[in-house]
Amino acid sequence: MTEPTTRTQAYERIDGCIGGMMEQIPQLSNIFDAFRGVLAEGAAVKAAxxxxxxxxxxxxxxxxxxxxxxxxxxxxxxxxxxxxxxxxxxxxxxxxxxxxxxxxxxxxxxxxxxxxxxxxxxxxxxxxxxxxxxxxxxxxxxxxxxxxxxxxxxxxxxxxxxxxxxLPPLPEGMEWHQGYCPVCGSWPELSVLEGKEGRRWLRCSFCGHEWRFMRIQCPFCGNTDQDKLEVLFQEGRDHERAELCHECRKYVVAVDMRDRIEEIPHEVAALGMVYLDMLVQEKGYSPGARCPWNVIERQ
Amino acid sequence: MSGYSILVDTSKCTACRGCQIACKEWNQLAGTATKNTGSYENPKDLSSDTYKIVRFAEGQGANGKAFWHFFTEQCRHCLSPGCMAEVEEDEIVVDEKTGAVVYTPKTKDLDFKATLEGCPYDIPRQDAKTKVLTKCTFCNDRVGNGMLPACVKACPTGAMTFGKRDEIVAAAKKREAELKKDFPKAVALTPDDVRVIYVLKDDPKTYWKYAAGR
Incomplete structure (x- = not known):
């Protein structure tokens, strides 16, 4: 994927992506629309x-x-x-x-x-x-x-x-096996499966750094018992899922890119799965990392 | 010309036939009774239940060395489809978004012989019972939903890649140039005319008689 080089490109990349979410899930347009301008402008700020x-x-x-x-x-x-x-x-x-x-x-x-x-x-x-x-x-x-x-x-x-x-590239041989970010120590907001082998990457909720992590392990409590790990998705959108841990009752939203054509900007991928946040939180799970859009208040 | 394209880099193909099986599975095509003909090529030809097959070709090259070529055959999704010559309404349509050449059930009203003759690659087949014409769909139902075609997803060696047409055409031409260093006859087959672009290491005729068209 080509990195945006100008503020305008950075803005349009995020703006276009969230616009696409609004078309795909019109029921949540109000949420997407609320974050659209702020996140796109944030990307433009970063580009400069x-x-x-x-x-x-x-x-x-x-x-x-x-x-x-x-x-x-x-x-x-x-x-x-x-x-x-x-x-x-x-x-x-x-x-x-x-x-x-x-x-x-x-x-x-x-x-x-x-x-x-x-x-x-x-x-x-x-x-x-x-x-x-x-x-x-x-x-x-x-x-x-x-x-x-x-x-x-x-x-x-x-x-x-x-x-x-x-950050400069790390010296060779330095490996990270934790569920929190190797750069800043924050919890992940997104899990990404990609490549033919389905490598799993976690994306930091604070600094956006991405690191490799075990496929079958809860990032938040380290649980590796597959009977206590579950994936929840909505029919018809099975590339978007919530990875639940029955041990610590936390979850992270995930996107499976293995058979997808288009890249999804990882910066806003978690926002696109806010419908999963709603479903999963209703079942009593809490997000492993708080994002501006995933703290849902029940009325 | 926008839409998508598939690059088939035959130099990376190991003839595992994962693409062939994935095509059957996704399109819910019935299994075909086969018999041993002394080749791994199986079944021997495309049919209304087989949209894609891996052709096996062996022989002796000009250099005296033996070759064994694999050619995963399917519809090329031509930019100007010859098979559409007989079309009067919407028997065959081109999806504007993806570029896929899609046969509709109305193809039962088309003259099969004329349609087949219009195709330089001998691809269309006819269902004996329904008379509907069939071929690779470009997995247009998957692609329209943002998913890779089943064959591309199944390919374990990276021989098949899918993407925006201009990027795939550029990749095909680049790969042709790379292969030419070791294989002077290497060629990308008519990248400006078709969406499924094959890159070969050798003379197309040594892969399949219709690899580069009739």
Whole structure:
């Protein structure tokens, strides 16, 4: 697959793909449409970023072999001005797409543009999951932490993916056998089967890095008992599935590309299977990684 | 010319006949009674129940060395299909999206002999009972749903690949050039005229009498 080289190409690649989802599953058009502009613009933001300099990165093969990811979350820190610029492009789209949290998104926008130092601290607090720091930064403002995480997570995404793509190739012989990301340590949002042999790849929910993983193993608890692993799919769309683990009751959505003609951009493949999130969560399973679209509230 | 194409790189084919079986299975075609004729080529010809067969050809090349060629035969899905010469309505249609040449049940009203003569590759066959004409469908039902044709999916060696037409034509020409270094007679068969493009290492006649057309 040819990587997009310009912002326009990057935008159109995602925009076109989500447009296709809307045609294929019109019942979920409102969800796809809500994320369409934000994710496409996010791809355009990423296409314009310069590679992150990792020349001083020290790779410790022993720690890596023991399951320690290459980067700590602070290596994903973003310079305040760049973050503000990205927020300036993405937040108005979010406000338009998610009217129920529009007021809160406006407050987030104000916070981000108040000072670049505060903005950097806020981004770091969100990506490292530091709830105390989030509360401190929010102060007395009327913002739900969930809305804040949602917005900052989407703004952060292009930067995180760009950082992961900027990493130098690993020395030969370094293998990773964990279900979490070898780059940042986050859980996978997507599983992909591809090639004639059906190699399984997992895609990180934070930095987008992809790594090989065992075909019959739960990424979240390591369970390899095939009687406790199940695949659920909808008739007529059997290349899209949810891989369930009865042991830890978690799942990851998966796409089987073995007999597919067209590539699906992996960045948005999980969004296209949101109908499976609904079905599986109804059965009492929870997503192994939270994505902006897979936290479904029951009414 | 958009749509899709299939590249058949015969230099990678091991004649496993996985494609032949996958075609039968997907299209729900009945098994054919066969007999030992001293060749692995089995059944001996296309029929209304066999849209695709692997031709086996052995002999002695100009260099004095023995050859054993495999040619997985099927409809070429011509860009200007000769088999459509007799068509008056929609007995045979070309799918605008995929480019597949599709025979409809209305082909029972076509003159079989004329249709067969219109095909340079001797592909169409007729169902003796229904009189409907048959051949490879390009797995148009699968392709229309974003899936690879059954034969391409089944091919374990990568001899068959499927993709956008311009990419496959480019790949065929590239492969021809690569093979020419070791096999001067290597050729991509009429890539500008057909959708199923074969790449051969040797004279087409040494593979099958109609490999390059009558």
């Amino acid at each position: 970023l310069a590679a992150v300099d990792f020349t001083n990165l020290e790779i410790n093969p022993e720690r890596y072999a023991q399951g320690v990811p290459l980067l700590t979350k602070d290596r994903f820190a973003v310079e305040g001005k760049s973050f503000q610029d990205a927020a300036g492009r993405l937040l108005p789209l979010m406000e338009k797409s998610f009217p129920s949290i529009r007021d809160q998104l406006r407050v987030v926008n104000e916070m981000i543009h108040e000072s670049s130092i505060q903005c950097e601290a806020l981004a770091m607090a969100v990506i490292s999951g530091n709830e105390e720091e989030i509360r401190k930064t929010v102060g007395t403002r009327d913002v739900d932490p969930g809305a804040l995480r949602f917005a900052v997570g989407l703004i952060m995404k292009p930067f995180a993916e760009n950082a992961a793509e900027s």
